[in-house]
Amino acid sequence: QVQMVESGGGSVQAGGSLRLSCTASGLTFDTAMGWFRQAPGKEREGVSCITWSGDTPYYADSVLGRFTISRDNAKNTVYLQMNSLKPEDTAMYYCAACVSVAGIILPSSVAHWGQGTQVTVSS
Numbered sequence: 001q002v003q004m005v006e007s008g009g010g011s012v013q014a015g016g017s018l019r020l021s022c023t024a025s026g027l028t029f030d031t032a033m034g035w036f037r038q039a040p041g042k043e044r045e046g047v048s049c050i051t052w053s054g055d056t057p058y059y060a061d062s063v064l065g066r067f068t069i070s071r072d073n074a075k076n077t078v079y080l081q082m083n084s085l086k087p088e089d090t091a092m093y094y095c096a097a098c099v100s101v102a103g104i105i106l107p108s109s110v111a112h113w114g115q116g117t118q119v120t121v122s123s
Helices: none
Strands: 003-007 010-013 018-025 033-038 045-050 057-059 067-072 077-082 091-101 104-107 117-122
Touching: 003 091, 018 033, 018 091, 018 117, 033 067, 033 077, 033 104, 045 067, 045 077, 045 091, 045 104, 057 067, 077 091
Parallel strands: 010 117
Antiparallel strands: 003 018, 018 077, 033 045, 033 091, 045 057, 067 077, 091 104, 091 117
């Protein structure tokens, strides 16, 4: 059974930082992994994606320069360091297998979804 367990969300003020973690089990971790978010009333947005080797990260323009994705394959875990948070970053954040197509981060065909972790940024 595939499980994605996200953690690290919380409530912060604008300008603050959070570090999200996602641990995967029940699947082969040798694929690109990424982070997605969905705010109430909005479509899901791909935030960042990192290749299996960890040497090629992709970012949505809205988070470029503020967020950093990384992974530890030995722990089947992917991280998202979020700095300089803005109120518009408020959303439920999920991790899943991903692809980057023409600069757009999308869930891959083998994506599985967890419960997510809530990030709330106040102004």
